[in-house]
Amino acid sequence: MKRLFVAAPFVLILLASCTPKATSVAEAPRSATSTAEQIAQGKTIFETACNRCHKLYEPTQFTSVQWVGIMNAMAPKAKLTDEQHQWVYDYLVSVKK
Ligand code: HEC
Known part of the structure:
Protein backbone atom coordinates (compact mmCIF):
# COMPACT_ATOMS: atom_id res chain seq x y z
CA MET A 1 0.00 0.00 0.00
CA LYS A 2 2.79 2.42 0.93
CA ARG A 3 4.33 2.04 -2.51
CA LEU A 4 1.20 3.26 -4.22
CA PHE A 5 1.25 6.49 -2.23
CA VAL A 6 4.89 7.06 -3.06
CA ALA A 7 4.35 6.46 -6.75
CA ALA A 8 1.21 8.54 -7.15
CA PRO A 9 2.84 12.01 -7.18
CA PHE A 10 5.35 10.90 -9.79
CA VAL A 11 2.61 9.60 -12.04
CA LEU A 12 0.81 12.92 -11.66
CA ILE A 13 3.95 14.88 -12.50
CA LEU A 14 4.53 12.68 -15.54
CA LEU A 15 0.98 13.20 -16.73
CA ALA A 16 1.13 16.93 -16.14
CA SER A 17 4.39 17.35 -18.01
CA CYS A 18 3.40 15.18 -20.97
CA THR A 19 -0.11 16.34 -21.65
CA PRO A 20 0.50 19.89 -22.94
CA LYS A 21 3.29 18.76 -25.24
CA ALA A 22 1.26 15.93 -26.71
CA THR A 23 -1.62 18.31 -27.44
CA SER A 24 0.48 20.99 -29.08
CA VAL A 25 2.29 18.50 -31.30
CA ALA A 26 -1.01 17.01 -32.38
CA GLU A 27 -2.59 20.38 -33.02
CA ALA A 28 0.24 22.46 -34.38
CA PRO A 29 0.39 21.24 -38.00
CA ARG A 30 -3.39 21.22 -38.26
C1 HEC B 1 11.64 42.44 -35.12
C2 HEC B 1 12.28 41.88 -36.32
C3 HEC B 1 11.59 40.70 -37.05
C4 HEC B 1 10.29 40.63 -37.47
C5 HEC B 1 9.19 41.68 -37.32
C6 HEC B 1 10.16 39.34 -38.12
N1 HEC B 1 11.34 38.67 -38.11
FE1 HEC B 1 11.75 36.89 -39.01
N2 HEC B 1 13.68 36.98 -38.36
C7 HEC B 1 14.21 38.00 -37.59
C8 HEC B 1 15.61 37.69 -37.32
C9 HEC B 1 16.55 38.58 -36.51
C10 HEC B 1 15.87 36.46 -37.96
C11 HEC B 1 17.20 35.69 -38.02
C12 HEC B 1 17.66 35.21 -36.72
C13 HEC B 1 16.80 34.10 -36.20
O1 HEC B 1 16.64 33.07 -36.90
O2 HEC B 1 16.30 34.22 -35.07
C14 HEC B 1 14.65 36.05 -38.60
C15 HEC B 1 14.52 34.89 -39.35
C16 HEC B 1 13.37 34.49 -40.01
C17 HEC B 1 13.25 33.33 -40.84
C18 HEC B 1 14.37 32.34 -41.16
C19 HEC B 1 14.27 31.16 -40.24
C20 HEC B 1 15.24 30.07 -40.64
O3 HEC B 1 15.19 29.03 -39.98
O4 HEC B 1 16.01 30.26 -41.59
C21 HEC B 1 11.97 33.29 -41.30
C22 HEC B 1 11.36 32.26 -42.22
C23 HEC B 1 11.28 34.41 -40.72
N3 HEC B 1 12.15 35.15 -39.96
C24 HEC B 1 9.95 34.67 -40.93
C25 HEC B 1 9.27 35.76 -40.36
C26 HEC B 1 7.85 35.94 -40.46
C27 HEC B 1 6.88 35.01 -41.15
C28 HEC B 1 7.55 37.12 -39.81
C29 HEC B 1 6.18 37.76 -39.61
C30 HEC B 1 5.26 37.03 -38.76
C31 HEC B 1 8.84 37.68 -39.32
N4 HEC B 1 9.83 36.80 -39.66
C32 HEC B 1 8.97 38.88 -38.65
C33 HEC B 1 13.57 39.15 -37.20
C34 HEC B 1 12.25 39.47 -37.44
Missing part, protein backbone atom coordinates in the same frame (compact mmCIF):
# COMPACT_ATOMS: atom_id res chain seq x y z
CA SER A 31 -4.22 23.83 -40.87
CA ALA A 32 -7.18 25.37 -42.62
CA THR A 33 -9.13 26.19 -39.50
CA SER A 34 -9.37 29.72 -40.89
CA THR A 35 -11.86 30.90 -43.46
CA ALA A 36 -10.72 32.08 -46.91
CA GLU A 37 -11.18 35.64 -45.69
CA GLN A 38 -8.93 35.08 -42.68
CA ILE A 39 -6.30 33.45 -44.88
CA ALA A 40 -6.42 36.52 -47.16
CA GLN A 41 -5.91 38.68 -44.07
CA GLY A 42 -3.03 36.43 -43.08
CA LYS A 43 -1.40 37.13 -46.46
CA THR A 44 -1.76 40.88 -45.97
CA ILE A 45 -0.37 40.71 -42.44
CA PHE A 46 2.52 38.54 -43.66
CA GLU A 47 3.39 41.00 -46.45
CA THR A 48 3.24 44.07 -44.21
CA ALA A 49 4.54 42.80 -40.84
CA CYS A 50 7.14 40.21 -41.81
CA ASN A 51 9.48 42.26 -44.01
CA ARG A 52 10.43 44.89 -41.46
CA CYS A 53 13.57 43.14 -40.26
CA HIS A 54 14.39 40.97 -43.27
CA LYS A 55 13.18 40.23 -46.79
CA LEU A 56 9.98 38.24 -47.11
CA TYR A 57 10.63 34.53 -47.10
CA GLU A 58 8.75 32.36 -49.58
CA PRO A 59 5.91 30.39 -47.95
CA THR A 60 7.08 27.38 -50.00
CA GLN A 61 10.60 27.67 -48.61
CA PHE A 62 9.65 25.85 -45.38
CA THR A 63 7.39 22.92 -44.52
CA SER A 64 4.24 23.39 -42.45
CA VAL A 65 6.06 21.85 -39.48
CA GLN A 66 8.98 24.26 -39.87
CA TRP A 67 6.57 27.19 -40.08
CA VAL A 68 5.14 26.23 -36.67
CA GLY A 69 8.52 26.85 -35.05
CA ILE A 70 9.33 29.88 -37.18
CA MET A 71 5.98 31.50 -36.44
CA ASN A 72 6.40 30.79 -32.72
CA ALA A 73 9.64 32.77 -32.91
CA MET A 74 8.52 35.49 -35.33
CA ALA A 75 4.94 36.26 -34.27
CA PRO A 76 6.13 37.95 -31.04
CA LYS A 77 8.79 39.87 -33.01
CA ALA A 78 6.07 41.12 -35.37
CA LYS A 79 3.79 41.74 -32.36
CA LEU A 80 0.99 39.63 -33.81
CA THR A 81 -2.07 38.69 -31.77
CA ASP A 82 -2.85 34.98 -31.37
CA GLU A 83 -5.49 35.29 -34.09
CA GLN A 84 -3.13 37.05 -36.51
CA HIS A 85 -0.49 34.40 -35.75
CA GLN A 86 -3.03 31.71 -36.72
CA TRP A 87 -4.13 33.49 -39.91
CA VAL A 88 -0.56 34.08 -41.11
CA TYR A 89 0.28 30.44 -40.37
CA ASP A 90 -2.79 29.20 -42.25
CA TYR A 91 -1.90 31.45 -45.19
CA LEU A 92 1.69 30.17 -45.26
CA VAL A 93 0.67 26.51 -45.33
CA SER A 94 -2.16 27.14 -47.80
CA VAL A 95 0.34 28.17 -50.50
CA LYS A 96 0.84 25.27 -52.92
CA LYS A 97 4.30 23.77 -52.97
Whole structure:
Protein backbone atom coordinates (compact mmCIF):
# COMPACT_ATOMS: atom_id res chain seq x y z
CA MET A 1 0.00 0.00 0.00
CA LYS A 2 2.79 2.42 0.93
CA ARG A 3 4.33 2.04 -2.51
CA LEU A 4 1.20 3.26 -4.22
CA PHE A 5 1.25 6.49 -2.23
CA VAL A 6 4.89 7.06 -3.06
CA ALA A 7 4.35 6.46 -6.75
CA ALA A 8 1.21 8.54 -7.15
CA PRO A 9 2.84 12.01 -7.18
CA PHE A 10 5.35 10.90 -9.79
CA VAL A 11 2.61 9.60 -12.04
CA LEU A 12 0.81 12.92 -11.66
CA ILE A 13 3.95 14.88 -12.50
CA LEU A 14 4.53 12.68 -15.54
CA LEU A 15 0.98 13.20 -16.73
CA ALA A 16 1.13 16.93 -16.14
CA SER A 17 4.39 17.35 -18.01
CA CYS A 18 3.40 15.18 -20.97
CA THR A 19 -0.11 16.34 -21.65
CA PRO A 20 0.50 19.89 -22.94
CA LYS A 21 3.29 18.76 -25.24
CA ALA A 22 1.26 15.93 -26.71
CA THR A 23 -1.62 18.31 -27.44
CA SER A 24 0.48 20.99 -29.08
CA VAL A 25 2.29 18.50 -31.30
CA ALA A 26 -1.01 17.01 -32.38
CA GLU A 27 -2.59 20.38 -33.02
CA ALA A 28 0.24 22.46 -34.38
CA PRO A 29 0.39 21.24 -38.00
CA ARG A 30 -3.39 21.22 -38.26
CA SER A 31 -4.22 23.83 -40.87
CA ALA A 32 -7.18 25.37 -42.62
CA THR A 33 -9.13 26.19 -39.50
CA SER A 34 -9.37 29.72 -40.89
CA THR A 35 -11.86 30.90 -43.46
CA ALA A 36 -10.72 32.08 -46.91
CA GLU A 37 -11.18 35.64 -45.69
CA GLN A 38 -8.93 35.08 -42.68
CA ILE A 39 -6.30 33.45 -44.88
CA ALA A 40 -6.42 36.52 -47.16
CA GLN A 41 -5.91 38.68 -44.07
CA GLY A 42 -3.03 36.43 -43.08
CA LYS A 43 -1.40 37.13 -46.46
CA THR A 44 -1.76 40.88 -45.97
CA ILE A 45 -0.37 40.71 -42.44
CA PHE A 46 2.52 38.54 -43.66
CA GLU A 47 3.39 41.00 -46.45
CA THR A 48 3.24 44.07 -44.21
CA ALA A 49 4.54 42.80 -40.84
CA CYS A 50 7.14 40.21 -41.81
CA ASN A 51 9.48 42.26 -44.01
CA ARG A 52 10.43 44.89 -41.46
CA CYS A 53 13.57 43.14 -40.26
CA HIS A 54 14.39 40.97 -43.27
CA LYS A 55 13.18 40.23 -46.79
CA LEU A 56 9.98 38.24 -47.11
CA TYR A 57 10.63 34.53 -47.10
CA GLU A 58 8.75 32.36 -49.58
CA PRO A 59 5.91 30.39 -47.95
CA THR A 60 7.08 27.38 -50.00
CA GLN A 61 10.60 27.67 -48.61
CA PHE A 62 9.65 25.85 -45.38
CA THR A 63 7.39 22.92 -44.52
CA SER A 64 4.24 23.39 -42.45
CA VAL A 65 6.06 21.85 -39.48
CA GLN A 66 8.98 24.26 -39.87
CA TRP A 67 6.57 27.19 -40.08
CA VAL A 68 5.14 26.23 -36.67
CA GLY A 69 8.52 26.85 -35.05
CA ILE A 70 9.33 29.88 -37.18
CA MET A 71 5.98 31.50 -36.44
CA ASN A 72 6.40 30.79 -32.72
CA ALA A 73 9.64 32.77 -32.91
CA MET A 74 8.52 35.49 -35.33
CA ALA A 75 4.94 36.26 -34.27
CA PRO A 76 6.13 37.95 -31.04
CA LYS A 77 8.79 39.87 -33.01
CA ALA A 78 6.07 41.12 -35.37
CA LYS A 79 3.79 41.74 -32.36
CA LEU A 80 0.99 39.63 -33.81
CA THR A 81 -2.07 38.69 -31.77
CA ASP A 82 -2.85 34.98 -31.37
CA GLU A 83 -5.49 35.29 -34.09
CA GLN A 84 -3.13 37.05 -36.51
CA HIS A 85 -0.49 34.40 -35.75
CA GLN A 86 -3.03 31.71 -36.72
CA TRP A 87 -4.13 33.49 -39.91
CA VAL A 88 -0.56 34.08 -41.11
CA TYR A 89 0.28 30.44 -40.37
CA ASP A 90 -2.79 29.20 -42.25
CA TYR A 91 -1.90 31.45 -45.19
CA LEU A 92 1.69 30.17 -45.26
CA VAL A 93 0.67 26.51 -45.33
CA SER A 94 -2.16 27.14 -47.80
CA VAL A 95 0.34 28.17 -50.50
CA LYS A 96 0.84 25.27 -52.92
CA LYS A 97 4.30 23.77 -52.97
C1 HEC B 1 11.64 42.44 -35.12
C2 HEC B 1 12.28 41.88 -36.32
C3 HEC B 1 11.59 40.70 -37.05
C4 HEC B 1 10.29 40.63 -37.47
C5 HEC B 1 9.19 41.68 -37.32
C6 HEC B 1 10.16 39.34 -38.12
N1 HEC B 1 11.34 38.67 -38.11
FE1 HEC B 1 11.75 36.89 -39.01
N2 HEC B 1 13.68 36.98 -38.36
C7 HEC B 1 14.21 38.00 -37.59
C8 HEC B 1 15.61 37.69 -37.32
C9 HEC B 1 16.55 38.58 -36.51
C10 HEC B 1 15.87 36.46 -37.96
C11 HEC B 1 17.20 35.69 -38.02
C12 HEC B 1 17.66 35.21 -36.72
C13 HEC B 1 16.80 34.10 -36.20
O1 HEC B 1 16.64 33.07 -36.90
O2 HEC B 1 16.30 34.22 -35.07
C14 HEC B 1 14.65 36.05 -38.60
C15 HEC B 1 14.52 34.89 -39.35
C16 HEC B 1 13.37 34.49 -40.01
C17 HEC B 1 13.25 33.33 -40.84
C18 HEC B 1 14.37 32.34 -41.16
C19 HEC B 1 14.27 31.16 -40.24
C20 HEC B 1 15.24 30.07 -40.64
O3 HEC B 1 15.19 29.03 -39.98
O4 HEC B 1 16.01 30.26 -41.59
C21 HEC B 1 11.97 33.29 -41.30
C22 HEC B 1 11.36 32.26 -42.22
C23 HEC B 1 11.28 34.41 -40.72
N3 HEC B 1 12.15 35.15 -39.96
C24 HEC B 1 9.95 34.67 -40.93
C25 HEC B 1 9.27 35.76 -40.36
C26 HEC B 1 7.85 35.94 -40.46
C27 HEC B 1 6.88 35.01 -41.15
C28 HEC B 1 7.55 37.12 -39.81
C29 HEC B 1 6.18 37.76 -39.61
C30 HEC B 1 5.26 37.03 -38.76
C31 HEC B 1 8.84 37.68 -39.32
N4 HEC B 1 9.83 36.80 -39.66
C32 HEC B 1 8.97 38.88 -38.65
C33 HEC B 1 13.57 39.15 -37.20
C34 HEC B 1 12.25 39.47 -37.44
